[in-house]
Structure formats: structure tokens, C-alpha cells
Amino acid sequence: MAERIKGVDISAWQAGISFDKIKAAGVEFAMIRAGRGKSKDSQLETFVSECEKHGIKYGFYWYSYALTVDRAKEEAEACIECIKAYKPSYPVCFDMEDPSQIDGLSKRTRTDMAIEFCETIRAAGYTPGIYANPAWFESYYKKTELVGKYDIWLACWTENPDKPTKYNYGQRIWQWGLDNIGGYNVDGDLSFYDYTANSESSAPADNGAVTIEVGDTVMFEGGPHYVSSTAKAATGGARTSGLAKVMNIAPNAPHKYALRGIDGGSNVYGWVDEGLVKAVEETRDTLSLGDRVKVKPGAKTYKGGGLASFVYSSTYVVMQIGSGVAPDYIVIGDGTSVTAAVHADDLIKQ
Numbered sequence: 001m002a003e004r005i006k007g008v009d010i011s012a013w014q015a016g017i018s019f020d021k022i023k024a025a026g027v028e029f030a031m032i033r034a035g036r037g038k039s040k041d042s043q044l045e046t047f048v049s050e051c052e053k054h055g056i057k058y059g060f061y062w063y064s065y066a067l068t069v070d071r072a073k074e075e076a077e078a079c080i081e082c083i084k085a086y087k088p089s090y091p092v093c094f095d096m097e098d099p100s101q102i103d104g105l106s107k108r109t110r111t112d113m114a115i116e117f118c119e120t121i122r123a124a125g126y127t128p129g130i131y132a133n134p135a136w137f138e139s140y141y142k143k144t145e146l147v148g149k150y151d152i153w154l155a156c157w158t159e160n161p162d163k164p165t166k167y168n169y170g171q172r173i174w175q176w177g178l179d180n181i182g183g184y185n186v187d188g189d190l191s192f193y194d195y196t197a198n199s200e201s202s203a204p205a206d207n208g209a210v211t212i213e214v215g216d217t218v219m220f221e222g223g224p225h226y227v228s229s230t231a232k233a234a235t236g237g238a239r240t241s242g243l244a245k246v247m248n249i250a251p252n253a254p255h256k257y258a259l260r261g262i263d264g265g266s267n268v269y270g271w272v273d274e275g276l277v278k279a280v281e282e283t284r285d286t287l288s289l290g291d292r293v294k295v296k297p298g299a300k301t302y303k304g305g306g307l308a309s310f311v312y313s314s315t316y317v318v319m320q321i322g323s324g325v326a327p328d329y330i331v332i333g334d335g336t337s338v339t340a341a342v343h344a345d346d347l348i349k350q
Contacts, residue, residue: 007189019050021182029057036063038078059090072113076120091129111142144275219278225270229253242266291318292350299346
């Protein structure tokens with residue numbers, strides 16, 4: 001089961017918040033705004049001191065106003081100067097979301113700015129990360145150059161930490177919506193990776209994912225495929241999302257994985273980019289794709305809907321394990337058509 005570590009992100013907007021109440025609320029980590037532009041956040045020292053006093057782990061983020069790659073590097077250097085006295089367990093994240101950075105900048109420039117910031121942070125000995133919402137990954141960044149390369153902190157509000165986002169960028173941290181602690185509005189976060197237990201691991205290429213090997217079944221998110229791992233032009237049109245089998249791996253190539261769709265899955269049959277491939281994790285070490293299962297009497301769908309009475313007396317096949325940040329999301333069916341998505345705990349393996 002994936003980690004679900006409760007966190008918040010805070011800045012000068014939360015000046016005066018009680019860390020006794022933050023701790024009492026079950027918060028185990030905080031993402032602290034170290035600064036913005038080239039200026040330090042006024043609450044940086046206070047928040048770090050309070051986190052250390054209360055045993056709350058922390059990381060940092062930097063709100064960017066940069067419009068050039070050189071300026072992004074300068075902001076990274078300013079960030080490093082502000083945090084050099086501290087030892088964060090969590091990443092140091094680049095936060096680019098200002099309206100000025102949308103108009104007039106290309107995807108290429110924005111992506112290069114993010115890379116420059118992150119690599120400067122990495123060179124200083126910190127784990128770099130990217131904070132962004134799906135619109136930025138899909139429309140404003142070249143996501144395949146960031147996803148899988150740096151730790152992702154995804155901002156996608158469902159307003160309920162138990163209602164998962166449908167987006168999956170391999171995020172290790174998810175900002176789910178607005179929380180309230182001690183009368184202060186704060187952004188609520190969940191970490192799916194225990195940075196405390198894995199503090200020695202700063203290699204972003206791992207991205208918290210299960211290792212993918214030849215022969216594995218994976219989730220392909222949909223998109224172009226290529227006739228070779230180094231081909232410049234895609235072929236055959238965009239492929240649909242769904243399950244596929246890994247036929248080959250070219251670790252350092254532009255298109256890392258050779259995939260072939262499986263029955264009921266994607267129609268992909270070529271080489272694809274790493275950022276479009278996600279490992280399919282087994283849930284609770286009990287369920288695997290293809291397992292035969294029955295639904296416990298009285299169980300609901302994953303979203304709380306009702307099930308037809310015949311469902312409880314039938315046997316089904318596990319067709320999908322996990323969705324986004326929800327590893328207990330299980331799709332069952334007869335092998336060719338889907339019956340329902342249910343919680344893993346509501347299934348009995350046959």
C-alpha cells in the first residue's frame with residue numbers, strides 16, 4: 001500500500017498559525033515557501049524552527065517570476081542562499097504559475113527554465129522537484145522532459161484527500177485542496193513517498209515508481225508511438241490509453257519502452273516515451289492482474305454507488321489495479337468488458 005503522509009504547504013499568508021495545532025491535526029510534513037522572485041519569505045526562519053521543534057519534516061518551494069532561463073538560475077541561487085543553513089527531508093520545488101509566464105513564453109522556454117532551476121538545486125545537494133497542476137503539464141510544459149526526471153508535486157484539487165485525482169504524473173506529493181487548521185486556511189497535501197525513510201534517495205529518475213522490466217504489464221497513458229527507440233517522427237497516429245506489455249527497454253533512448261497492447265488494453269505496438277508509462281502495482285500483496293475474485297456482499301462501487309444483486313454471486317477477473325494515486329482502485333469484469341471499479345478490501349480472491 002502506498003504511503004499516505006499528511007502534510008500542508010505554508011507561506012507568509014499563514015503567519016501566526018499554531019504549530020501545536022498543526023501537529024495535533026496529524027500533519028507530518030510541511031512544504032514551506034522559501035521565497036519568491038529573488039526575495040526570502042518573511043516566515044521562513046520561523047516556520048523551519050517550529051517544524052524542527054515539533055518534529056515535523058519539511059521541504060521548500062520557490063515561487064518564480066522568471067521569464068528567462070538565466071533568471072530561473074538566479075532564482076535557484078537565491079533559493080539556495082535562503083535555505084543553505086537547513087537540512088530538508090522533502091524536495092525543493094520550482095513553482096511556476098504566474099500569469100506573466102504564460103503569455104509570450106514557449107513550452108521550450110518554460111521547460112528549460114524548470115530544468116535549469118532543478119539542476120541548480122540538485123548541484124547544491126538538494127532533491128529538486130516541480131510543483132504544477134495538470135494544465136501546466138499538459139499545455140505549458142514539455143512534460144516528458146520533467147515527469148520521471150524530477151520529483152513531482154501535483155496540484156489538483158478534489159477537495160477531499162480520500163477522493164483521488166484522475167491524473168498520474170508519478171507524483172510523490174499531491175496537493176488535494178483547502179484544509180483548515182486552527183482557524184487558518186492552508187493547502188492540504190499528501191505524500192506517497194516516505195522521504196524520512198528514504199532520505200538517502202535523491203535520484204529523481206526513480207520517481208517513486210516500481211521498477212519496470214521486460215515482460216511487465218504496465219499502464220500506457222496514451223499518445224504517440226515510434227518504429228524505433230530513436231525515431232524522430234511518430235507513426236500510426238496516437239495510441240489509446242490502457243494496459244500493455246513491455247517487450248523491450250532502451251534505457252538512455254528518447255523513447256524508452258517498446259510496448260504491445262494486451263487484450264482489452266491499449267492499441268499501442270511500438271516504442272514510447274518513459275513519461276507515458278506507469279508501473280501497475282499489486283495491491284496489498286494479494287491481487288494481481290488476471291486474478292479471479294468475488295465481491296463481498298453489500299460492497300459498493302469505488303465511488304460509493306450501488307451494485308446489482310447478481311454481482312455478489314458471480315466470479316470476475318481483475319482487469320486493472322490502481323488509478324492515479326489510488327492503489328486500492330480495482331477494476332473487475334469478465335475479461336472483455338468492465339463490470340465495476342471497487343475497493344481492494346471488498347474483493348475475495350478465488
